[in-house]
Amino acid sequence: MNQELISHDGPGHRWLAERQVAGVKLGLERVKNLLKRMGDPQDTPAVAIVAGTNGKGSTSAMLAALCDEAGLQVGHFTSPHLVETRERYRVNGRCISAEQLDAALVHVRDCAGSDLAVTPFEVMAAAAYWLFRDLDLAVMEVGLGGRLDATNVTDPIVAVITQIARDHTRVLGDTLAAIAQEKVAVARQGRPVVMAHPTVTLAALRRIGLTCPVRKVGKDVQVQDVRIGGAGLGTQAVLRGRALSEPLQIELSLPGRHQLNNAAAAVLAYQEICAAWPKAWPDAVEVVWRLAEVPWPARLEVIETSPMMIVDGAHNTAGMRALAETMAERGKRWQVVLSVRDNRDPEPLIRELSAVSEGFWLPRMQADRMWDPHKLAEVIDLCAPHADVAVGSAQGCFEEARRQAHRSCGVVVTGSLYGIGEWLGRGEIVSPRLRRWLDGQAPQDQ
Template identity: 35%
Template sequence: MFLVNYEEALSYLSDRSSSGIRLGLGRIKELLRRLGNPHLDLKAIHIGGTNGKGSTAVMLAGILQKAGYRTGAFTSPHLHSFTERYRIDGACISRERIAELTGEMRPHLEAMAADGFERPTGFEAGTALAFLYFSREKVDYLVLEVGLGGRCDATNVVRPLLSVITNVSVDHQEYLGNSIREIAGEKAGIIKRGVPTVTAAAGEALEVIEDTCRKRNSPLTVVGRDVRWEHVSLSEEGQCFTICGLKRKYEDIGISLLGRHQQVNAATAVAAVEVLMDLGVDISAGAVRAGLAARWPGRLEVMRRKPLVIIDGAHNYEGARSLRRALADHFPGREMVLVIGMLDDKERFKVVAELAPAARAVVVTRPDSPRAAKWQQLAVAARRHVREVYLEELIEEAVEKALSLAGPEDLVCFTGSFYLIAGVRKLLAQ
């Protein structure tokens, strides 16, 4: 074993990420084989989809934890610390454990290179670390979020108890395809033969998922058809709704997560829970209600009240649509200052066209990523919809500018890349 500290471990994993995204399962399968295949010990619920994966994962993990099970959760990306990706019963892995497990994996990674294998990416090494950690910690269940796509994602080596696909919309076209059918086919790659599937997808995407489930003999539960939800009320503090499940009706559920899209995510988590119950997992109605109250930073999170400051990682068009509706639902009548910064490879102009018309002023800034080299182009797009547009490259100056533009009853919304949201959240939390 190599002895490394936390900073050295992150540097080592980051260095492996410098080669970029390379989808495929060959590298991680070989690495896991050398590590003793720890993923085969785990009872996993595998969650994919375009939007809502993280929220659904957090809710489902919360329910399992409240039901008394030792529950692991592997999600990405993180906001402030790499340790956030690995949690057991809500507690992050320690920095020392990251260092220890990276040191344990490093000889195997070096041996793979010496034996002529293509080196695993940073995400693949981080996923292998997750399997090692949760296997060693003997979690009862692992809620496992797909990184990108599904079929060729590093997480897709598990044999899960259940596969979940939240929804399908256009994102990561350079890796997943240019049409909903193509993207849905990649997402449906996590569906396993004989393993149940839950989805909240609709339209063409649902057709692809239904066809895949038929071919793989996977029992399918569709949210919106088999499991439904009924809106009750909402406020600036949260929302209330009822979920009509396969087995129970959960009335007047209250959650602090904002936006009606979170009702769909909650219904998806409940559908997953009820399928797990059919598999013999004991989960009470009280555990469901308590677990759905989980919090998820950076998703329509209220940071201040006067002016009202909200951060949300709406990094694609569907996310922007959900954000705009949520702002109108929860905070009607407030004038908005929009602060936006996005990566070059996202649907930037469609996101601006969705959000800018609702703003009185727009501040365009640069997320802390080399993939945001053309950040100023968003200002050109914003000026098609609003006259008052400002450019502030540094996130600190963008925050200061936005707050100076807002009155005490106004709304300041920071959105776009999670690199931006992480920076803003850190500043506002000081």
Template identity: 35%
Template structure:
């Protein structure tokens, strides 16, 4: 098989849909020799901020001299983005080699995400990483990443999302997300809604975990463009995050608290490693600015909580006008996502992401116009982005958001890079 044929086979597993549970992935890994059992795993679960938090912590560990694996999803442009070691993506030849092994061992009915998780664990074990950070998919307890035993868990803010799978209330979603917490292992808990915090605190206590909570045991505050971190045992002044957005203070603080806790797990880190790791962290498609003119800001906010944080962060971006380019999945809460953003937009260009679940641009434009926005149908993402750039003045800001799929397509267009549209 070629690389392209292999990816086509892997993507075809999406026909099995989302099937929560660990039996299939456990069986698959057993057939592969349970090589992942030797890995030191850090789990990152939650609704918003998982990727940024994982990227911050991965950068800190790499700055400290540790060989660090990072598994995230979905990718923005290329499948290889999902698997990184010290920031470097897996090579295509390695994907091809490992995928052949994993596909040959996969039980009938193995899902896309289960196979990709197994591929990540096999890659990290084969490369002998010191530690591997796994971003959970949409869940926690029943997420394929939970097949691996962890040494530490980070739970980022929990909010309503994926209700058809995780539950229709915040406590129900928190119970599923919290299922990834391991008995006796430390837990870093980000800022949470009270009803989510109650569930997660109770589970941590019931399992005898050391619990470290944002704004109780550690915190971070902005002083101009830099953060002041007050941690479990350390304080750091003048920390400048490499990932943009005011809301990153919580994600950066959680990564720093986790780094402090890792000293007891055999990963001591200096203050310089903490500072440099936060500063060197990058997370494409999240408050990522392309200078222009006109400047284009990419952010993957795809639920109401993420959109609200984005709306607040826009205060740091001076502009004459804001032109919003948005494409949303048909099964997402369009009202909740766009409500914080439409009042800030002078013009709206709607687009259709190149995935099956993408909401048609003409329907989204009508939706926006019904809410008083000056919206036009921009068609496909690259065409809509180009239209917005043409309509923008040099001192206007073009914002692309609504879905990571939309952002990925836009980013590929801005970089003139090949785009792999099929995701999981």
């Protein structure tokens, strides 16, 4: 994660970094004014918007891949980035160049002028709509919440709501009902909504007074015959249900049972886009093979196999639970390299990992706003007293974790995308998926 938002020495990136003084401020008035000055580029492409607590990045990546395979020109905007800001912007699976992004940021700067105090995320969302203005479809991942997020400025062709969990409670509310209500607000009256967590999100949709066609994972599509295994934690299943013309055999590049629910949501959203599009599209059975080629860096990514090393950006309780369940598929003796942002409570994260972890390795971090590793060690002593704990340099922690992994299940690197981004940027670990992204390779080239 490049916290300063500078990954290219250009005027647009430098201006974006300067905008950090604006901080994080939810609201739509500033970004709508900015987009109006830009000629409302968000009104040109069809838009699919994806909100949720966990899984929205993976789901949006799968949806973009399916639509790409169907022959559309597809832009995909996500957050956060790990090393380079341009990771947030992809067209048909390829990251845009730093120069393209810098030119877009300069245009946003010029339109904002000196009187519009836009936030960094508003700048990046506006740049996405500008970069995608001539494409067929923009798949937009919400940044925070939904109702007041800078991506929520269009009339989307479909809205997707992934899993809902307690996160960012100071901003979104401290109950699942309140959080869900913020997230379902990206839906529009009469437009289809795909729900991965309908027991929570259906009630929220009613509370905000929207009547929409709803497609539900678990009812319209069920995930069955799950198989997970092999060196890369290969994940396969069959999708069945009334929304499908025939059962779909799927294989995912993104491992884990939770990713199968994300895939089911992406397939349902794909079908809703097909139904709304003015021309015929390939049936889902013709495009689902692309789910086996969706690259999503640092999300249950197997980056080494001898010993196995997995990198996963889980940073809240629900995400860590999903990671621990996948780890348990291979056993319960893992070495964990852990970092945690200082705005997170590490105790529930560590408790989720404790049953599958044999040792914790806590590197000293260069990034600001990270938990001190010695204080993390105290929390681990309380929550996972059976586990070995060590604090050291990043290089030393990774070397020793690999050494110990030869007598256990492997190494898991997790807790914070900020920490993972720091280690990727310094070359302590290497993400093949991220490298291919930044080298400009589309999934079918890999």
